Amino acid sequence: MSIKDEGFKRYLGKKYPETWRDMPIAAIVPWPGNTAEVKTHAWRTIKPVIDQDKCIRCRLCWTFCPDGAILEVDEEYKTSSGRVFKISYKVDYDHCKGCGICAAECPVNAIEMVPEER
Amino acid sequence: MALSKPVRTIWDIPREERFAPGHTMCQGCGAAIIMRHLTKVIGKDAIIVQATGCVEVTTTAFPRTSWLNPWLHLAFENAGAGASGVEAALKALKRKGVIDPNRKIKVVAIAGDGGTFDIGLQSLSGMLERGHNVMYVVYDNEAYMNTGIQRSGATPLGAWTTTTPVGKKLRGELRPKKDLIGIALAHRIPYIATASPAYPTDMVEKLRKAYETEGPSLVHIISPCTPGWRIRNEDSVKVARLAVLTGMWVLLEIVNGKPRVTVKVPKRKPVREYLRLQGRFRHLTDEEIARIQKMVDEYVEEINRWVGEQAIGPVEG
Ligand SMILES: Cc1ncc(C[n+]2csc(CCOP(=O)(O)OP(=O)(O)O)c2C)c(N)n1
Ligand code: SF4
Ligand code: SF4
Ligand code: SF4
Ligand SMILES: [Mg+2]
Numbered sequence: 255m256s257i258k259d260e261g262f263k264r265y266l267g268k269k270y271p272e273t274w275r276d277m278p279i280a281a282i283v284p285w286p287g288n289t290a291e292v293k294t295h296a297w298r299t300i301k302p303v304i305d306q307d308k309c310i311r312c313r314l315c316w317t318f319c320p321d322g323a324i325l326e327v328d329e330e331y332k333t334s335s336g337r338v339f340k341i342s343y344k345v346d347y348d349h350c351k352g353c354g355i356c357a358a359e360c361p362v363n364a365i366e367m368v369p370e371e372r
Numbered sequence: 373m374a375l376s377k378p379v380r381t382i383w384d385i386p387r388e389e390r391f392a393p394g395h396t397m398c399q400g401c402g403a404a405i406i407m408r409h410l411t412k413v414i415g416k417d418a419i420i421v422q423a424t425g426c427v428e429v430t431t432t433a434f435p436r437t438s439w440l441n442p443w444l445h446l447a448f449e450n451a452g453a454g455a456s457g458v459e460a461a462l463k464a465l466k467r468k469g470v471i472d473p474n475r476k477i478k479v480v481a482i483a484g485d486g487g488t489f490d491i492g493l494q495s496l497s498g499m500l501e502r503g504h505n506v507m508y509v510v511y512d513n514e515a516y517m518n519t520g521i522q523r524s525g526a527t528p529l530g531a532w533t534t535t536t537p538v539g540k541k542l543r544g545e546l547r548p549k550k551d552l553i554g555i556a557l558a559h560r561i562p563y564i565a566t567a568s569p570a571y572p573t574d575m576v577e578k579l580r581k582a583y584e585t586e587g588p589s590l591v592h593i594i595s596p597c598t599p600g601w602r603i604r605n606e607d608s609v610k611v612a613r614l615a616v617l618t619g620m621w622v623l624l625e626i627v628n629g630k631p632r633v634t635v636k637v638p639k640r641k642p643v644r645e646y647l648r649l650q651g652r653f654r655h656l657t658d659e660e661i662a663r664i665q666k667m668v669d670e671y672v673e674e675i676n677r678w679v680g681e682q683a684i685g686p687v688e689g
Contacts, residue, residue, distance in 0.1 A: 270435050281434055281445075289394035289431065289438040297399060313382050317572045318609050320404030322393045349393035353400035353598075354606030367606075 290349075294321065298352030300367040302345055306331055308364035311339045315356035315365060323350035374415040374478070374584075379577040386412045392438040396430040400605035402596035402612060403427050403511045405569040407438075410482070410509060413579040416441065418478045419458055423451035423492055425484035426518040426597075427511065449491040452499035455481035455506040478507060478583060485512040485526035489550050500559035500588045507582045508590045510552065513597035521600045525550040528620075529667060530660055531652045533600075538655040548667060556590045557626060563589035564626040565634075569596075570613035574623055574634050581625075594621050602651020614646040619672045619684050633675065633683030640687045643668050 269285075271277050278284065304315075316324040329342040357365040377384060390411035397404040403426060414420075420443045422428045428445060431438035446454040459479045466473040481499075483492055488510045499506060515533045516522040523533040529548045532538050536545045556564045563585040567575035575593065582589035594615050596608035603611055615621035616635060620643060623635040643665045647653040656664070665687075672684045 278435075283432070283435055283437045285435070286437060286440045287392035289433075289436045290392040292394035292436065294394055294396075317382055317385065318405060318569070320397060320399075320401050320408070320608075321395075322389045322391065322408055326387055346393070351399040352605075353608075354604075355400055355609055358606040359609055 293348045294351050295348055298350060298370045300352045300354065301347065301350065301370045302352070302354070302356050302365045303368055304343055304345060305364045305366070306342060307333050308362055309339075309343060309360075310362055310364070311341055311343070312361060313343075314359050314361065316343060318355050318359050319350075320353060320355065321349050321351055322346070324356055374417065374476075375413045375576075375580050376584075379573055379580055382573055385409065385572065385576050388412065390415070390440045391431075392440065394436075395438040396433065397426065398598050398605075400596075400598045400603075400608045401426075402569050402594070402608045403513060405609070406509075406511050406575075406593050406595055407431075407482075409569070409572060409576050410480075410579055411439075411441070413576055414441070414478065414480055414507075414583055417476060418480045418583075419462075420444065420480050420482060421446055421451060421454045421458055422481070423483035423487035424448045424518070425487050425516075426513070427482060427484070429518055448487050450495045451481045451483040451487055451492050452495035452497070452506075452508070455479050455508070456499045456502060456504045459504045459506050478505070480583070481506055481508045483508070483510055484517070485510060485514060486516040486522075486524040488512075489525035489552055493555075497555075497559065500556065500561050500590070503561075503587050505586060506588055507579075507585070508588065509579070509582075510590070510592045511595040512552075512592060513595040513600055514549075515597075515600050517597050517600045526552070528664075530656055530664055532602075532655065533652070543660065544652070544655065552592055553624065553626070556592075557629070559588070560629065561588040561590065562586070562628055564624075565589075565591045566622065566624045567591055567593045568612045568616050568621060568623060569593065570609050571616065571623060571635055578625060578634070581627075600652070602654070603649055607649055611646070611649055614641065614649065617641045618643045618646040619668050620646055622672070622675050622684060624675070624679075631679050633679050633681075636683045638685040640672070640685055642687050642689070 323346040325344045465471045522535045527545045530544045532544045565578040596611045619640045
């Protein structure tokens with residue numbers, strides 16, 4: 255189906271179906287990647303906290319996170335021993351489910367899993 | 373753009389995420405790690421066709437989707453047939469000039485072990501036999517997880533599932549795992565590989581090669597499942613690594629029929645180390661573990677003979 259089709263136009267510009275009349279034909283979902291709006295943080299009972307000073311920027315936590323919840327950002331960081339890194343790793347706490355893989359795989363134990371408090 | 377540069381280190385993996393978070397895959401799900409990397413490799417010019425199973429139901433609860441690619445839901449049994457049809461349609465549209473014939477668009481089929489080893493096997497066989505230009509990815513969590521942990525042809529010997537319960541008569545799965553690689557090999561397709569998410573560089577490079585292959589390719593990836601394997605959430609990568617280090621899962625690549633072990637294991641760990649982390653094997657007695665060890669020893673010997681070198685060494689200690 256092309257964007258020009260009437261059937262498709264009906265829900266373009268609309269975020270989600272508002273009534274059954276808006277339901278896309280054949281359950282087409284024209285909003286790629288929109289699960290990103292769903293926060294999965296409530297699944298968590300423990301949460302990862304990255305010690306930026308200990309982190310050696312090895313990328314393993316980013317690689318292994320099932321939820322893409324370790325973000326690799328171009329943020330410079332200078333450690334207390336004077337080492338400068340061009341990138342940093344941050345936790346996306348909206349989506350992190352608290353599995354603990356990042357902490358288990360970190361080679362220098364720079365990630366601590368701490369109880370989630372809400 | 374699909375990933376075109378060879379992946380030699382972890383830094384060759386693209387930063388861009390093409391698998392949206394917010395899906396409902398369990399905490400620590402191995403398949404979620406696999407999907408993240410698969411989508412990084414294939415880029416935007418790929419059409420994904422997916423058999424139902426965990427990955428499908430957890431990523432596409434209407435009206436949402438975790439996918440950024442054109443993505444087609446299929447039934448449990450027909451990933452291979454659906455992928456064949458999409459690939460044939462692409463060819464026809466190119467021939468008719470509707471799509472630029474020079475544009476590279478690849479069809480990627482994703483299915484679980486149930487959708488591949490069991491109900492989707494004839495569909496896959498047809499796709500491989502007809503030589504469709506499709507990359508087929510099996511994430512193998514060794515049972516029907518989506519419907520509540522029923523055994524499949526991929527369930528390993530001795531594993532507990534809800535349909536291979538553990539009691540006086542039955543001691544978990546009765547039969548060893550079906551040889552999917554052997555089946556794919558019998559179709560003489562150009563590219564076949566096994567992978568593990570615990571070896572991301574190896575896995576991503578294999579996915580890239582499978583994507584670049586002209587004709588059918590198949591990548592078979594071990595996919596730890598936290599509730600189904602009864603493992604701790606944080607252990608899924610560790611378990612995927614131990615599968616390789618014990619020789620239970622050998623990282624292979626078979627290009628035009630020529631096999632190679634891509635990650636050699638000079639000294640193997642005893643299978644016990646792999647089994648004891650998983651509740652699905654908790655019931656196993658020493659004798660039963662010895663039987664599995666013997667089976668793995670024989671498998672390793674067979675692989676070494678096949679690749680023509682001692683790629684996987686003896687059990688250490
Ligand atoms: C013909 C048919 N039978 C049964 C089902 C129900 N069903 C949906 S997914 C599934 C199991 C999927 O197992 P697998 O392919 O291993 O994927 P997993 O859920 O483990 O990721 C079953 C039995 C179905 N959808 N269609
Ligand atoms: S705890 Fe799990 S989900 Fe959260 S950031 Fe670490 S690996 Fe990702
Ligand atoms: S695994 Fe540890 S050291 Fe490596 S990038 Fe993550 S926090 Fe830093
Ligand atoms: S049941 Fe297993 S395979 Fe399915 S989403 Fe959960 S961890 Fe992943
Ligand atoms: Mg399965």
